[in-house]
Amino acid sequence: MTIRLSIHRIVLWTLLLVFALWFLAPLYVMLVTSLKDAEQLRAGNLLSLPTDPTLYAWFKAWGSACTGVQCEGLQPFFWNSVQMVVPAVLISTFIGALNGYVLSKWRFRGSELLFAFMLFGVFMPMQVVLLPMSQVLGWLGLASSIWGLILVHVLAGIPTTTLFFRNYYVGLPDELIKAAQLDGATFWQIFWLIVVPLSTPIIVVTLIWQFTNIWNDFLYGVVFSDSGSMPITVGLNNLANTSGVVKEYNVVMAAALIAALPTLIIYIVAGKFFLRGLTAGAVKG
Amino acid sequence: MFRTPQSKATVWLPKLVVAPSFFLSLLFIYGLMAWNGYLSFTASRILPNYEFIGLANYEALWVNERFHVAMRNLAVFGVLFIGGSMALGVLLAILLDQKIRAEGVLRTIYLYPMAISFIVTGTAWKWMLNPGMGLEHLMHQWGFETFSFGWLVDPQMAIYCVVIAGIWQCAGFVMALFLAALRGIDESIIKAAQVDGASLPRIYWSIILPSLGPVFFSTFIVVSHLAIKSFDLVMALTAGGPGFATDLPATFMYAHAFTRGQIGLGAASAMVMLAVVAAIVVPYLYSELRSKR
Numbered sequence: 374m375t376i377r378l379s380i381h382r383i384v385l386w387t388l389l390l391v392f393a394l395w396f397l398a399p400l401y402v403m404l405v406t407s408l409k410d411a412e413q414l415r416a417g418n419l420l421s422l423p424t425d426p427t428l429y430a431w432f433k434a435w436g437s438a439c440t441g442v443q444c445e446g447l448q449p450f451f452w453n454s455v456q457m458v459v460p461a462v463l464i465s466t467f468i469g470a471l472n473g474y475v476l477s478k479w480r481f482r483g484s485e486l487l488f489a490f491m492l493f494g495v496f497m498p499m500q501v502v503l504l505p506m507s508q509v510l511g512w513l514g515l516a517s518s519i520w521g522l523i524l525v526h527v528l529a530g531i532p533t534t535t536l537f538f539r540n541y542y543v544g545l546p547d548e549l550i551k552a553a554q555l556d557g558a559t560f561w562q563i564f565w566l567i568v569v570p571l572s573t574p575i576i577v578v579t580l581i582w583q584f585t586n587i588w589n590d591f592l593y594g595v596v597f598s599d600s601g602s603m604p605i606t607v608g609l610n611n612l613a614n615t616s617g618v619v620k621e622y623n624v625v626m627a628a629a630l631i632a633a634l635p636t637l638i639i640y641i642v643a644g645k646f647f648l649r650g651l652t653a654g655a656v657k658g
Numbered sequence: 659m660f661r662t663p664q665s666k667a668t669v670w671l672p673k674l675v676v677a678p679s680f681f682l683s684l685l686f687i688y689g690l691m692a693w694n695g696y697l698s699f700t701a702s703r704i705l706p707n708y709e710f711i712g713l714a715n716y717e718a719l720w721v722n723e724r725f726h727v728a729m730r731n732l733a734v735f736g737v738l739f740i741g742g743s744m745a746l747g748v749l750l751a752i753l754l755d756q757k758i759r760a761e762g763v764l765r766t767i768y769l770y771p772m773a774i775s776f777i778v779t780g781t782a783w784k785w786m787l788n789p790g791m792g793l794e795h796l797m798h799q800w801g802f803e804t805f806s807f808g809w810l811v812d813p814q815m816a817i818y819c820v821v822i823a824g825i826w827q828c829a830g831f832v833m834a835l836f837l838a839a840l841r842g843i844d845e846s847i848i849k850a851a852q853v854d855g856a857s858l859p860r861i862y863w864s865i866i867l868p869s870l871g872p873v874f875f876s877t878f879i880v881v882s883h884l885a886i887k888s889f890d891l892v893m894a895l896t897a898g899g900p901g902f903a904t905d906l907p908a909t910f911m912y913a914h915a916f917t918r919g920q921i922g923l924g925a926a927s928a929m930v931m932l933a934v935v936a937a938i939v940v941p942y943l944y945s946e947l948r949s950k951r
């Protein structure tokens with residue numbers, strides 16, 4: 374029995390570790406490649422460690438690599454992304470909290486139906502809004518601007534944030550609100566003094582979820598921005614597709630890591646909340 | 659919900675508070691959707707114009723070779739990506755459910771691709787699958803001189819590279835959903851079956867997995883809508899190439915609407931995507947919301 378059991382364990386652990394290696398391989402390859410110079414890139418292979426690690430590729434990817442005609446590295450696009458992500462995440466999370474509060478604790482006739490119609494926005498292919506939206510952004514004078522991107526991300530994010538908060542607030546006991554109401558608390562007092570202080574977990578989940586999605590977005594970035602407002606994903610894609618005389622894969626890999634780092638760090642620090650966002654987004658109703 | 663006699667404010671205030679954001683987001687979703695639908699019936703080329711031409715754009719799509727390739731690719735990619743992610747994800751969830759000591763670490767490793775952009779994933783895999791410098795080069799250096807792996811530049815095989823990278827990115831997501839579901843299963847069922855002499859794989863295959871029907875269903879919905887919307891990964895990995903061999907409807911739409919000056923055709927292809935997603939998601943949302951009542 375014990376021998377059979379340990380064979381089970383060996384097979385189990387072998388599988389687990391093989392898969393772990395497969396998942397880690399691209400990250401490892403990106404990292405070792407980004408620390409090589411052109412010489413080591415030629416001499417080595419995908420998996421070989423850099424013989425003489427250098428940050429050359431990282432500096433170039435950050436500050437001087439060409440992304441199309443511009444040669445300023447990813448730096449400007451990184452800051453564009455920061456300027457876009459911070460307001461978009463905060464606004465969409467706040468609106469989601471308010472909507473969720475009303476949809477769970479102040480239901481009115483038709484509110485469930487409205488919510489159902491909104492839910493489709495979580496799934497719909499955004500390709501159907503791209504063409505009209507670029508016209509709308511033009512009318513608003515926001516075409517190819519960071520504010521235009523913020524607006525699109527907020528609008529596209531509201532269904533998800535509303536869903537997150539609504540599902541969380543459904544779990545808060547109604548008696549809490551009823552009791553406060555009997556004590557004369559108003560709609561806003563209940564929200565700010567009772568509901569919000571109880572919302573820390575879902576606020577963290579939503580902030581992380583929205584940050585990850587908006588930072589990683591490419592579709593809106595590539596459609597609604599120009600070289601002055603491009604987010605980092607578009608910058609990275611341009612950098613990777615800019616053909617020089619020799620393709621500097623070490624610079625491309627360093628750039629990919631720079632683009633991945635903010636969300637990766639948050640994932641490593643607060644993975645538990647990211648996980649809850651994933652499952653909350655998948656299990657509806 | 660609360661009809662206790664309160665000041666009039668509590669009756670209209672909640673509605674007033676949500677009205678602007680509801681109005682704007684429903685306008686964003688359905689208003690722009692309808693507008694796009696209208697564009698798909700017009701003769702728009704580089705700029706939108708509103709000359710109505712009926713179904714001509716859809717007829718043009720129907721006979722468009724490139725759109726056929728995109729839809730065929732969606733079928734191939736969809737089946738392999740959905741099937742692969744789900745199979746691998748379920749397997750990983752079951753493996754991790756065996757009271758593994760380092761579960762937290764392994765779960766973090768399996769899931770981290772979900773936290774990074776498809777553009778990063780595509781860029782990394784493009785380098786690894788590159789025939790000159792990547793995997794092929796590695797195998798040559800290891801002494802397998804005849805090894806060749808040119809899928810990425812082979813029009814017949816490039817779509818499978820997209821599948822591999824897609825599964826790599828999403829399998830951990832499926833794992834997370836199933837692991838949560840497996841944790842909800844009553845352990846006494848497993849114990850009882852073990853007492854009856856059933857082997858562990860058999861218990862999973864014939865007792866536990868069949869009881870997870872709803873999880874399979876909702877995971878399928880989520881992964882399949884990801885498949886239909888796939889855009890970034892293709893753009894970063896192959897940019898639809900070689901030629902347009904790895905085009906998906908999303909890249910087809912982007913190319914025609916924004917780089918080739920075929921707005922009418924692009925709008926029509928977006929409506930086709932919408933129809934495919936709606937066919938999968940609307941019944942799901944309907945059943946989910948009904949069952950909650």
